[in-house]
Amino acid sequence: MNILRKKSKANLPFSETVIELFIRLCGISSIIFVFGIFFFVFREGAGFLFSGLNLTEFLTSVEWQPTSLNNKRYGAFALIVGTFSVTALAMCMAVPFGLGAAIFVSEFCSPKLRETFKIVIELLAAIPSVVWGFIGLTLMNQLIIQVFNAPIGLTMLNGSIMLALMSVPIIVSIAEDALKAVPDSYREAAEALGATRWQVIYRVLLPAAKNGLLAAVLLGAARSIGETMAVLMATGHSVNIPSGPLSWIRTLTATIAAELGEVARGDEHYQVLFIIGILLFTITFVVNLIADLVIKGIRQE
Amino acid sequence: MKNKIEISGLEVHYEGKPALNRVSFDVHENEILGIIGPAQSGKTTLLKVINRTLEFVPEASMEGTVKLDGVDISTIGDVYGLRRRIGMVLPLPVGLPLSIYDNVAFAPRAAGLRAKSQLDELVERCLQQAALWDEVKDRLNTLGTKLSGGQQQRLTIARALSHAPEVLCLDEFSIAIDPVTTMRIEEVLKTLKKEMTILLVTNLVQQAKRLADRTAFFLNGDLVEIDTTDVIFSDTPTQQATYDYVNGTFG
Numbered sequence A: 001m002n003i004l005r006k007k008s009k010a011n012l013p014f015s016e017t018v019i020e021l022f023i024r025l026c027g028i029s030s031i032i033f034v035f036g037i038f039f040f041v042f043r044e045g046a047g048f049l050f051s052g053l054n055l056t057e058f059l060t061s062v063e064w065q066p067t068s069l070n071n072k073r074y075g076a077f078a079l080i081v082g083t084f085s086v087t088a089l090a091m092c093m094a095v096p097f098g099l100g101a102a103i104f105v106s107e108f109c110s111p112k113l114r115e116t117f118k119i120v121i122e123l124l125a126a127i128p129s130v131v132w133g134f135i136g137l138t139l140m141n142q143l144i145i146q147v148f149n150a151p152i153g154l155t156m157l158n159g160s161i162m163l164a165l166m167s168v169p170i171i172v173s174i175a176e177d178a179l180k181a182v183p184d185s186y187r188e189a190a191e192a193l194g195a196t197r198w199q200v201i202y203r204v205l206l207p208a209a210k211n212g213l214l215a216a217v218l219l220g221a222a223r224s225i226g227e228t229m230a231v232l233m234a235t236g237h238s239v240n241i242p243s244g245p246l247s248w249i250r251t252l253t254a255t256i257a258a259e260l261g262e263v264a265r266g267d268e269h270y271q272v273l274f275i276i277g278i279l280l281f282t283i284t285f286v287v288n289l290i291a292d293l294v295i296k297g298i299r300q301e
Numbered sequence B: 001m002k003n004k005i006e007i008s009g010l011e012v013h014y015e016g017k018p019a020l021n022r023v024s025f026d027v028h029e030n031e032i033l034g035i036i037g038p039a040q041s042g043k044t045t046l047l048k049v050i051n052r053t054l055e056f057v058p059e060a061s062m063e064g065t066v067k068l069d070g071v072d073i074s075t076i077g078d079v080y081g082l083r084r085r086i087g088m089v090l091p092l093p094v095g096l097p098l099s100i101y102d103n104v105a106f107a108p109r110a111a112g113l114r115a116k117s118q119l120d121e122l123v124e125r126c127l128q129q130a131a132l133w134d135e136v137k138d139r140l141n142t143l144g145t146k147l148s149g150g151q152q153q154r155l156t157i158a159r160a161l162s163h164a165p166e167v168l169c170l171d172e173f174s175i176a177i178d179p180v181t182t183m184r185i186e187e188v189l190k191t192l193k194k195e196m197t198i199l200l201v202t203n204l205v206q207q208a209k210r211l212a213d214r215t216a217f218f219l220n221g222d223l224v225e226i227d228t229t230d231v232i233f234s235d236t237p238t239q240q241a242t243y244d245y246v247n248g249t250f251g
């Protein structure tokens, strides 16, 4: 193996050596960047994380009073619940819709309609999240007030709908790629066995594409967890354990965005916001890890 | 002799380019009809017409009629049922990404069979017929796609037999199979023709000679000649092209 490699390297023309070096640099630098970001976030929050912050209170208390003069409290539980509940509700809407749309586009669409559909999806993906927040703040707010007869429409439901609309394009495009990657020979073989279109889809295509479909769902969820602006504008942004879709909530990301500009660099509140950053890092890391494990499990099967 | 399939005036075009030109012939019940011809002569297209999977090829257009048991197949409403009356073995083995068991049970299940004991029995019988049972009986739950190419091809044969077809179409089934197993399957085909009609597309003219009762020679979308295999492989078929192709002096 080693000998082979050395030999092939010796034979490489100069231009290829340069290209290989460049590609290597790109790969290594991306790793360095990720660690760099993590290091920075961690450094800013580390001081308070290891001395001063009551970690149990941080993870379980609902009292978030970082600006109180005589009774500062850093309980992020409601924020954690806010992030997870709004994401979960968003996924409840986005996953069926996104996967359904992907199946439609890849299996039922005429080529012409497919092109149109793809352009629409790409447009949807290109809308900045602040625009979604604006739509949530105005249009969806009114709609929820009228439909549910609610006092205020800036709720978890509102935020979820915005998040769903943002993650659907991701889910659709990745899931569609996964379905397109299933060889046509599978479809032909199943059709020759007298399978109807639906039987082909749920007996052959979905099992064959399950890795890609799972990746689509997880990336959609990751997008939701990380989203800031739209949820800040559409969910009411108040610390609260939600009792239902019409409760207002506040998320981890929105808290950082809203408060980081107000704090003095280096003080406790500032550091707590970075600890929230560490928490978000950990959450995405765990989600990715689970995804990896699940996919590995599927492969071994 | 009863005609199982009657084809008349069959024409197929792909985007206006002809693939089959006014082809007419009959397939007798319980015969093995060998179909030979060089690449691109329209053999695969012919099979796709018969099980109506040509309908999935958007650029294809078709004229003429194909009758199965005297009924024009284009008038059959239940196209899925029609496809199950015809077993299809495609040239490149396609194990569906399911377990070996589920591969074979796919068509019966799609047709509504649920009883476990019946499925078990069916799966075993089909795998036996395809000369695969002994190799896989201990691992029916592993993925069909994990089998070797030749095993996958036999799996597709088992799958094609699973819905008890009246017509079995084999498209160059022996490409990925070793000679010994090929011989075993050829023996199976000889017994199967008591129960069904077999269309055997093959690039191995000797295989047609061994198995077929009658042989059809296709060239560039034309049916050059169809006759008993003895005549086709004799020194005096009616067409010179047939003689040349069969004897390997073609082109």
Ligand SMILES: Nc1ncnc2c1ncn2[C@@H]1O[C@H](COP(=O)(O)OP(=O)(O)OP(=O)(O)O)[C@@H](O)[C@H]1O
Pocket (backbone or CB within 6 Å): B014, B015, B018, B019, B037, B038, B039, B040, B041, B042, B043, B044, B045, B046, B057, B059
């Ligand atoms: N989907 C398609 N689109 C366009 N042309 C096609 C398509 N399928 C087949 N053809 C053309 O139709 C003609 C007949 O093809 P067909 O596959 O029926 O030949 P064949 O006899 O099975 O050849 P082989 O021995 O190589 O399998 C060829 O010229 C081929 O290029």
Ligand SMILES: [Mg+2]
Pocket (backbone or CB within 6 Å): B043, B044, B045, B091, B171
């Ligand atoms: Mg062919």
